Amino acid sequence: MIEARSLTKIFHDKKRGAVRAVDGVSFRCEPGRIYGLLGANGAGKTTTLRMLATILTPTSGGATVAGFDVVAEPEKARASLGFLSTATALYGRLTAREFVEYFGRLHGLGENVLRERVNTLLTRLEMNDFCDRRCDSFSTGMKQKTSIARVLVHDPPVMIFDEPTTGLDVMTARTIIAFIRECRERGKTVIFSTHVMSEVEKLCDHIGIIHGGRLLAEGTLAELKAKHGMNDLEDVFVHVVTGSGVAAS
């Protein structure tokens, strides 16, 4: 499970002074559910997810990942999650197998378990043809599969996806979407950020609309449509964002 409680992040910028990138964001996501964080570029999605992944420390507020506090027990929180985004690249000079094994070892897997787990993953993701080649020679699709293997190697109960399909072709994006769905089926807690409405409609059980660092609306797709009296998620999104009076950051 993931629980964010008044998560706030303030950055200090030389030109702009104190910038509230995330401002009191609270939400909750249960196992076997996908929570979609929907927002435009610069809305605060990545900062929120980076705080949940313990890469950034909240200025105030807090969060728990699989019961572990992200500030007090960041290593345990990280051990319980898999974080995937288009910004999380691969080590180009390692092979896919070496790359996945490296992360498995860092997550404390013993050599025997690791070898077995990696072999299973490589077969399941149909990576056997290229798993012993260096990552810098991979196509985008191969890279995404390798990243998926990395986040799954320690079998975490929580998955965080930060705009995972940005810049990908249709086929690769479909692989990612299918993988996210599979995570839910396996009972994992999934948070998924995007600005693509169709992906949210296809995947998410619960949606949070974030803008200017604040969570402006929350609910299931049906609840949001009913609340705002609109049938199209895009209309709901624009209505929420334009009616919020919050300046885009």
Place this chain on the structure above:
Amino acid sequence: MSLRNIGIVYRKELMDSLRDRRTLISTIVMPLLLIPAMTIGFGSFAISMVKKAEKEVPKLMILGGEDSPGIVSALRSLPDAVFVPASDDYARQITNKVVRAAVRIPAGFEASLHGGDPASVEIYVYEGELKSEFGAQKFRAFFDDLRQRTIESRLAARNLSPAILRPFVVTKKNVAPEEKVGAAFSSAMLPYLVILMCLTGAMYPAMDLTAGEKERGTMETILTSRVSRTHLVLGKFLLVLTASIATALLAVTSMGFSSHMAATMFAKDLPPAAAQQFRLSISPQALAAVFVLVVPVAVLFSAALLAISLFAKTYKEAQSYISPLMIVVIVPAVASLMPGVELNWRLALVPILNTSLVSKEIFTGTYHWNFIGAILASSCVYAAAALATAVHLFQREDVLFRT
């Protein structure tokens, strides 16, 4: 502190670095190829230039001497020289390298030789120009010989022994081991080389493991794994340190090998003392002592380079931060080569310079234990401070995610 995680990060970084062309070039290829190329190549080039200059038949000019036909004729019969007609613009001709050297024989020179009057012969030379110096050398040798013969004939005319001019003889006897005297040049260069190689060896891995990772987007990937940032930076630091020490060790090995090769190759072309200058003669104990002293310097470099590179967003930006550091390191290292710069308590606290100075002393067989202790301690303090800074910076998200 999980040594396991530090070890995992270290092994991965080692494997990664061994596959990185830039790191391999700076760590292995540079010391293994550049040093022999410099030592043997430069030596061969210098020797070939000297030989070429020696082989040249110089064009020489005799000014005056109309009333000294015997001297002029003896000069003209000098072997391996071509004499050109006298000209008033001899200075320009020497400067333009048309003529290598000229000699002015004063009026009545032969008469003054017979009469016993003092006379002055002037040799015109382009000072510092090897071929001109070789040309002038022919005149100098001729007139030195003439003077010696004149002295002897004047003494004989007065029934005096030539020994009257040498009431006693002074000779200098060397008590230092032969190899120590000869190897002064190579030994003085060695500490400088070791320190410089420690820096260059650490430079590329440090940039690659920090700014390079940020640029390639793998920093965020590794930060989402379970490993703590302290373990991550320590694993990276150990790899940079390994590269630094490996480069220095390879440089010393390479220099030992190429010095030996150079001394052997040039033995037939150079006088023994000059050939000996190429030979490194350092005891294993001295090498071990210097290694112990250099380790904290390598730690200092590795941690400082890691910390500085971490600030950069890209590899290129890291290079622009690190380039000035080269000068900061080279200046104290070179200062130790200056004559008259000697170790004292104040200099013992100056990082890099202290190690360079004490290493020079150790290589010549002098062990100032109090200085060695103080330098080791101060270097360790600097190294620890640099490492603590690097670890601290790795915790700062404004450094890791600088935009």
